[in-house]
Amino acid sequence: MSAPFPLDIKAVVVDLDGTLLDTAPDLAAAANRMLADLGRPPVPMEVLKTYIGNGVSRLVKRVLTGDMQAEPDPELFDHALKLYQRHYALHVADASRPFPGVREGLEAMKAAGFNLACITNKAEQFTIPLLLATHLHGYFELILSGDTLPRKKPDPLPLLHACEHFRIAPQELLLIGDSLNDAQAARAAGCHIFVVPYGYNRGRPVAELDVDAVVPSLLEASKLIRNAA
Structure with a gap:
């Protein structure tokens, strides 16, 4: 822990996949439906969980190649991505649920007067239906998806945008996430960062x-926080 507690902050930003919601079952199901369409065998959930965290495009590339950074054939990728997006849109919230303590934590933060935002690398076409279906949408004054701004996490732009929106300094914002992407974005922006251990950090602790x-x-x-407003 690199800061004294409780932290004096004014706004809390929360990541979606692996922090707010356990979306792995629906992400995995869409991936395996895509693979079935392509005539390929399914990938185990344990492996698919390590592929989550950098958006749908990278997830599809990892599923196709079995590698975290490899690039598949462009034509195959374009076809597979369309299949994935169709399947995921139809089943975005079949099994996705809030993690334990999420609703209670949001209620506590809201009651304490913090500005709340959700920032995710997930595309808006999936983000909004998912938050609505799980009844979390109403907690957030600001929702930034992976395609809302020109750059997404680990770039600091979404966090700095949130600071501008709430008219606060970066050190007055806390990001709660689950991955290296979140940690890098927060440090680059000059914000505080907490992580949860139950999410999708590419299989790393x-x-x-x-x-x-x-x-x-x-x-x-x-x-661990108090309102500095």
């Missing part, structure tokens, strides 16, 4: 990340 705290839940995170 979050204890390795440069963060202010690893918190077991959003409810526990709410106990």
Whole structure:
């Protein structure tokens, strides 16, 4: 932990996949439906979880290649991405659910007067229906998807945009996420960063990340902050 607690902040930004919601079952199901359409065998959930965290395009590339950074044949990728997006849009919230402590944590932060935002690399066409279906949409004053701005996490732009929106300094904002992407974005923006251990950090332990705290839940995170407004 690199900062004194409780942190004096004015706004809390929360990541979606792996932080707010366990979306892996629906992401995996869409991937395996895509593979079935392509005549390929399914990929186990344990492997698919390590592919989540950099948006749908990168997820599809990893599923096609079995590699975290490799590039598939462009024509195959374009076809596969369309298949994936169709399947995921139809089943975006079949099995996705909030993690334990999420709703309670958001309620506590809202009651304490923090500005709340959701920033995700997921495309808006999936983000909004998913938040609405899981009844989390109403908690957030600002929702930034992966295609809302020109750049997404780990670029600091979405966090700096949130700071401008709430008219606060970067050090007055806390990001709660689950991955290296979140940690890099927060540090680049000059914001505070907590991570949860239950998410999708490409299969790596979050204890390795440069963060202010690893918190077991959003409810526990709410106990480490106070409103500086």
